[in-house]
Amino acid sequence: MTEAFALALLVSGIGFFVAGSVGILRLPDLHSRLHALTKADNLGLGLLCAGLALLEGSLLIAAKLFFIWLLVLAASAAAAHLIAQQSLRQGTK
Amino acid sequence: MMATTLWMMLDVLLALLCLALGWAAVSSHDLRRSVVFFIAFGLLLAIVWARLGAPDLALAEAAIGAGLSGALLLAALRDEPGGTLDDDVSRGPLATAVSLLVVVLGTVFAWVVWQTIDVADPVRMADRISGELSGSGVSNPVTAVLLNFRAYDTLLELAVLLAAVLGILALGPARTPYQPAGPLFDGLMRWLVPLLMLTAGYLLWAGAHAPGGAFQAGAMLAAAGVILRLGGDTNSGLPRPGMVRRVLVSGIAAFLLVGLSTMITGRDFLEYPDGWAGTLILLIETAAMLAIAATLVLAYVGGRPDGWREGPGDLDIAGDGGPR
Numbered sequence: 001m002t003e004a005f006a007l008a009l010l011v012s013g014i015g016f017f018v019a020g021s022v023g024i025l026r027l028p029d030l031h032s033r034l035h036a037l038t039k040a041d042n043l044g045l046g047l048l049c050a051g052l053a054l055l056e057g058s059l060l061i062a063a064k065l066f067f068i069w070l071l072v073l074a075a076s077a078a079a080a081h082l083i084a085q086q087s088l089r090q091g092t093k
Numbered sequence: 094m095m096a097t098t099l100w101m102m103l104d105v106l107l108a109l110l111c112l113a114l115g116w117a118a119v120s121s122h123d124l125r126r127s128v129v130f131f132i133a134f135g136l137l138l139a140i141v142w143a144r145l146g147a148p149d150l151a152l153a154e155a156a157i158g159a160g161l162s163g164a165l166l167l168a169a170l171r172d173e174p175g176g177t178l179d180d181d182v183s184r185g186p187l188a189t190a191v192s193l194l195v196v197v198l199g200t201v202f203a204w205v206v207w208q209t210i211d212v213a214d215p216v217r218m219a220d221r222i223s224g225e226l227s228g229s230g231v232s233n234p235v236t237a238v239l240l241n242f243r244a245y246d247t248l249l250e251l252a253v254l255l256a257a258v259l260g261i262l263a264l265g266p267a268r269t270p271y272q273p274a275g276p277l278f279d280g281l282m283r284w285l286v287p288l289l290m291l292t293a294g295y296l297l298w299a300g301a302h303a304p305g306g307a308f309q310a311g312a313m314l315a316a317a318g319v320i321l322r323l324g325g326d327t328n329s330g331l332p333r334p335g336m337v338r339r340v341l342v343s344g345i346a347a348f349l350l351v352g353l354s355t356m357i358t359g360r361d362f363l364e365y366p367d368g369w370a371g372t373l374i375l376l377i378e379t380a381a382m383l384a385i386a387a388t389l390v391l392a393y394v395g396g397r398p399d400g401w402r403e404g405p406g407d408l409d410i411a412g413d414g415g416p417r
Contacts, residue, residue, distance in 0.1 A: 071288075078281040085275075 002054055009051030016044030030087050038080040042073055104144060111137050124173075128166045135159025148304035149235040152296075156312035161389055164319050168393060172268060230370025231301040239306065240374045244348070244363045251344040251381060258341055258388045261396060268395040273325035282324045289317040297382050301371065307344075307378040311385025318390035327399055329390050334401050337387055344384030347377045 023036025049069045053062035114137060118130035135158040142151035209215075222234050222242065229237035239247050273279075293313035300306030322329035331337050351373050352363040360366065365373050391398075 074281060074284065078277055081277050082274075 002057075006051045006054035009047050009054065013044045013047030013051060016040045016047065020044060031084060034080045034084055038076045042076055045069055045072055107137065107141055107144065111141060125170055128163065128170060131166065132159050132163035135163065149233075149306065149309070152304055152309045153312070156309055156316070157389075161312055161315060161319070161393070165393060168268060168395065228367075228370075230365060230372075230374050233300060233302050233304070233306075235304070236300045236306050236374065236378075240377060241365065241370060244377075247381075248345065248348045248352075248363075251348065251384065254385065254388045255341060255345060258391050261391055262401075264396045266396050267398045270327050271323055271325050274323065278324050282320055285320055286317045286330070289313050289320070293317075293382065293386075297375075297378055300378060301375065307381035308385060310378075310382045312389065314382065314386035315389035315393070318386065319393050322390075322393065329394055329398065331387065331390055331394075331398065334398075337391075340383050340387045341391075342384070344377075344381035347380035351377055 017040070020036045020040030023040060024033050027033045027036055046069050049065040053065045056062065111134065114130050114134040118127050118134055121127045121130060135154060139151045139155035139159060142148070142154055219234070222238060225242070226232065226234055226237055229241045231237050231241070274282075290313075293310040296305035296313060297307065297310040298305075300310070318330040332340070348363075351365075355364050355366065356362055358366065
């Protein structure tokens with residue numbers, strides 16, 4: 001039961017990653033692509049971490065995975081902001 | 094059976110992706126694109142090392158090969174606006190010679206691996222090392238090799254790094270510093286820099302019994318320096334020049350001091366006395382970590398940081414007794 005739930009989490013996580021990657025390739029301008037990159041991938045990574053933590057079944061590993069996710073969240077939010085700010089300054093799209 | 098096939102597919106996919114990214118990195122005419130491909134290639138290589146069961150190498154490749162080298166290349170691109178490769182360079186005789194050399198080297202390496210992979214009754218280094226591991230002072234075989242069995246090699250590696258940083262310092266003043274990055278990056282920096290220092294300390298300590306060690310820990314500290322520089326810190330987190338000089342030589346100095354003291358007590362150079370190996374290795378690694386970190390940060394800074402000419406130890410290169 002737990003395994004099936006973990007599998008569902010992993011598959012939906014991968015789904016978000018695929019959607020994010022398609023978005024980077026298909027969306028028209030930089031600002032929309034940033035959404036695809038940071039939002040979809042962040043959620044995908046969170047789902048993957050949750051699924052892996054369930055599969056592993058250890059609280060310590062779950063905590064580590066959670067902190068990894070938190071770090072990526074902080075880094076990608078800052079990176080998206082910086083890229084957007086720079087493009088705004090330069091007027092590129 | 095099913096699982097083996099899946100892993101096999103993953104490995105083949107990794108190998109093909111590595112080849113594709115490597116090709117993309119060298120064949121692209123847009124240098125910025127090449128650098129991005131190179132960074133992706135390094136990260137993929139780190140996964141390959143992890144798949145081969147070499148987490149120490151995976152860590153080093155991700156931190157130094159992809160991370161810091163990538164940052165160095167991007168910093169170099171910043172100084173070279175335009176950033177496209179001339180056809181004269183990419184099709185010239187030098188490019189052909191380099192390609193030929195790479196092909197020959199690759200063939201030789203492949204042949205060597207092919208020859209050694211199925212020698213009958215081989216003497217595998219891994220077996221010998223795990224046999225000797227209990228007396229090495231550490232339980233991580235990689236650290237045992239780097240700082241005990243073949244400590245001499247690591248000493249010379251540190252000497253190479255010192256020579257490289259001397260070259261960098263002789264190149265001239267630092268690259269143009271970055272502007273202060275604004276509140277958001279400052280906030281991130283306040284979290285990341287202490288976290289990187291903590292990680293460096295952990296990797297240094299963990300190196301004795303798990304993947305880690307001076308090189309990985311030094312790369313983490315250097316990453317903190319790079320982040321500080323990107324955020325507009327003119328010192329890149331480095332202490333004042335006199336201190337930096339001491340830190341730069343501290344790795345070799347610790348090695349030599351330990352080696353000479355073992356000689357004074359009647360042993361060979363760097364032959365650790367019984368029961369002391371663990372402590373001495375940690376001492377050397379701590380100094381080496383600081384030296385490696387300072388070297389890598391100076392490589393990123395790309396020359397003498399501000400305020401270095403006024404140092405009392407500066408050589409009078411011009412020979413005219415001018416301002417020291």
